[in-house]
Amino acid sequence: MKLFGVLFGRTKTKSSQVAKERLKLVLVHDRIKVSPELLDTLKGELIGAISKHIDIDQAGMEVTITRGDKFDKLVANIPIRRSR
């Protein structure tokens, strides 16, 4: 069946797996009660605080929430510009 799928270009993910992945994403936000707006605010304030001291790539900055086993994590990915 898998070979059949590959041959005919039908490598569609099972809908149960799609459901699971979508649920995981939606629940991260449901659980933490952090709205996208709040994430944006946080991002703006982080940029303000950090760029006072370090030259960062503001456009490349990402602030997200990821799920862990016991805790959910607020992850900020902040690229620093190289000085040369």
Next chain:
Amino acid sequence: MANVITITSGKGGVGKTTATANLGTALAQRGCKVAVVDADIGLRNLDVVMGLENRIVYDLVDVVEGQCRLRQALIKDKRLPELYLLPAAQTRDKNAVDPKDMIKLCDQLREDFDFVLIDSPAGIEQGYKNAVAPADQVIVITTPEVSAVRDADRIIGLLESAEKRSPRLVINRLKPSMVKRGDMMDTADVLEILAIELLGIVPEDDSIVVSANRGEPVALNGKTRAGMAFQNIARRLLGDEVPFPEFGDGPGLLGRLWGFVRSKPIDFKARN
């Protein structure tokens, strides 16, 4: 001293009332004295699912407001002498009762029963809060669908913040054939997301509709798949270790027998 167990789900239509009626029936069949309480004020249904709708004189709100004594409002089941129903009021709304009333009511019931099962209304508002307030244990029901699982997660979060004992999960209406072809989340998927203890798995079963039509819980007839599943949950509530049957992992005994029957060559001459 009774165990007060609230059955809730967040989302409507996932099987709270069916589960309450069937677990009450299964526990009463095992010799426990059981009261099932319909906390869905304004939208009562536990009475019709159990076939007791014609016997209602007083209801939960009458008891809370002191219009009658608790014993007058309790309806004895037709089939099982140890099973009683406390019906909800139909012409009132959820604000007729508050969590303190429910705690007081259940404390009275505790004296006379081994189990008090409360059928919670859908949602997370007043009615849900009333249903959960007196609970020693909570059973969260979900189906393997995104909307139901999401709402179950919300309920689990609310129960945690209310410092209730960690709820246990019943996965209802699981379709083994859909799980097998990857079109329905299986038990492991749902457990991975909700991360609470599993209490039971109830497969999809047409006999649920038939039994509700007749007002006779399926657990009365242990031969149906759903009936057996509810019997297993009742045994687990009583502390028995009952293994979880595998759904969607290849054909069961019936499927194998059917496969064997079909694999035999058919003698067309004999048929014609």
